[in-house]
Amino acid sequence: MSVDLSLRSLLGASLLPPNEARILMAHVLEHHYQLPRSAILSRDDMTLHSEAFAHWKELERKRMAGEPIAYLIGKRSFYNIELSVGPGVLIPRPETELLVEIGLQEITRLERQTQILDLGTGSGAIALAIAHEEPRAQITATDESKEALEIAAMNTRHLDLISQVQFKQGSWYAALKTRGLFDIILSNPPYIDSKDPHLNQGDLRFEPISALTDHAQGLTCLNEIIYGAMTHLKPNGLIAVEHGFDQSGAVVSLMKTAGLHDIQIHQDLGGHNRVVSARK
Numbered sequence: 001m002s003v004d005l006s007l008r009s010l011l012g013a014s015l016l017p018p019n020e021a022r023i024l025m026a027h028v029l030e031h032h033y034q035l036p037r038s039a040i041l042s043r044d045d046m047t048l049h050s051e052a053f054a055h056w057k058e059l060e061r062k063r064m065a066g067e068p069i070a071y072l073i074g075k076r077s078f079y080n081i082e083l084s085v086g087p088g089v090l091i092p093r094p095e096t097e098l099l100v101e102i103g104l105q106e107i108t109r110l111e112r113q114t115q116i117l118d119l120g121t122g123s124g125a126i127a128l129a130i131a132h133e134e135p136r137a138q139i140t141a142t143d144e145s146k147e148a149l150e151i152a153a154m155n156t157r158h159l160d161l162i163s164q165v166q167f168k169q170g171s172w173y174a175a176l177k178t179r180g181l182f183d184i185i186l187s188n189p190p191y192i193d194s195k196d197p198h199l200n201q202g203d204l205r206f207e208p209i210s211a212l213t214d215h216a217q218g219l220t221c222l223n224e225i226i227y228g229a230m231t232h233l234k235p236n237g238l239i240a241v242e243h244g245f246d247q248s249g250a251v252v253s254l255m256k257t258a259g260l261h262d263i264q265i266h267q268d269l270g271g272h273n274r275v276v277s278a279r280k
Contacts (some may be wrong), residue, residue, distance in 0.1 A: 008044040008054065017061055024059045027073040028052050068203040079129035083155050088147035088189075090211040091203060092125040092176035095242070095268040099186050100129045100277050102240045102266065106184050107134050114138065115180070117232065119172050119187035119225055122211060124152030124165070126186055131164040139165045140182075142175035145208070172221070173228045181234045189221035189240040190214045221251055226254045233280040240266075248273035 005013075007025060014021040026037040026134040035043070048056060059072050070076040070091045076083050078092040079100045085091055103126070107114045114137045118127040121141035143149050149167050156165050168175040177259050192213045198204055204212060214220035222241055229239040239260065243251045248265050256265045260278035268274035 006045045006047055007040060010048070011040070014060060016060060018065060020069060021060070024063060024072065025056060028056045028059065028186050031055065034075055042225075042230065066202070066205060068206055071206060078124075078125045081129055081132050081159060082191060083123045083125055083128070084125050084151060084158065086151060086209060087125040087206065088145060089151050090207055092123060095270070095272075095274050096125065097129070098106050098266055099240055099242055100133075102238075102275065102277055103130045103137075103184055103186055104134055106238050107136055110183060111226055112136065114183045115234075116140070116186065117182040118142070118171070118185045119185065120144075120189050120211075120221075120280055121152055122148050122188075122191070124155045124167075127152075127159055127165050128159055131161045132159060135163060135164070140168060140176070140180070141165055142168045142172065144169065144171045144175075145210070148211075173232060180232075181237070182232055183234055183237050185225070185229050185233060185239040186241075187225050187235070189225055189255060191218045191222060191244050191247060193218040193244075215260070217253070218244060218247065220280055222247075222251055222256055226251070226260070227258050230259055232279055235280060237280045238277060239279075240275050240277050243273075244275070245272040246275055251276040
């Protein structure tokens with residue numbers, strides 16, 4: 001049985017923004033018919049069988065209720081890779097690609113195999129994007145969440161990067177069972193103030209709260225990561241952390257107090273201060 005409405009009619013009648021409707025319909029076509037996204041245009045007169053139509057209406061309803069597209073289709077593109085994502089992990093954001101670029105630049109500068117620590121890896125986005133681009137990267141990635149590490153491990157297998165990335169469960173540096181020193185420490189920790197109204201808006205409503213806020217003013221995790229860096233970095237090693245748009249001053253102060261030097265503020269593509277880096 002098929003529903004007597006063409007793709008063109010279904011998309012035209014949808015109350016979703018056109019780009020969102022097309023993404024969800026492309027997922028339905030791939031899942032039920034193994035068709036590429038281009039089929040939305042090349043076969044816009046086709047009709048959906050009842051199971052595919054029900055799937056489309058379910059996705060449309062959930063998105064209208066605010067559920068993130070990345071969770072609905074189970075994946076998100078990030079720095080030349082595609083990651084499986086689910087409600088157990090933060091959805092990778094474009095601004096976090098800045099940490100990947102900083103890491104890759106440091107590997108290029110060092111011109112050798114590089115030991116990297118990715119704290120709070122989530123879906124594995126930062127670690128796997130770097131490993132995918134740079135075979136000299138050897139990465140230890142940590143997370144407190146067992147569910148997040150399961151998703152990250154699945155992404156690692158899918159991208160065939162098992163030889164470069166290892167995962168450890170635990171809170172920040174406590175996940176490390178042995179005393180190793182790293183060339184680079186990278187982290188996108190929870191940094192949203194617990195009273196920030198954005199936590200109750202948009203995609204953030206559906207993402208794991210522990211990946212978004214420290215349940216305080218947003219600096220608790222950053223403080224722990226920055227102060228621990230001196231113990232876990234090689235001499236002249238690099239640390240870079242993502243932070244909120246208005247936190248760069250506070251993060252710079254933490255870096256200075258921790259005894260780090262060569263402190264630099266990096267802006268994202270939107271022109272916001274987004275990452276602070278420093279050296280031991």
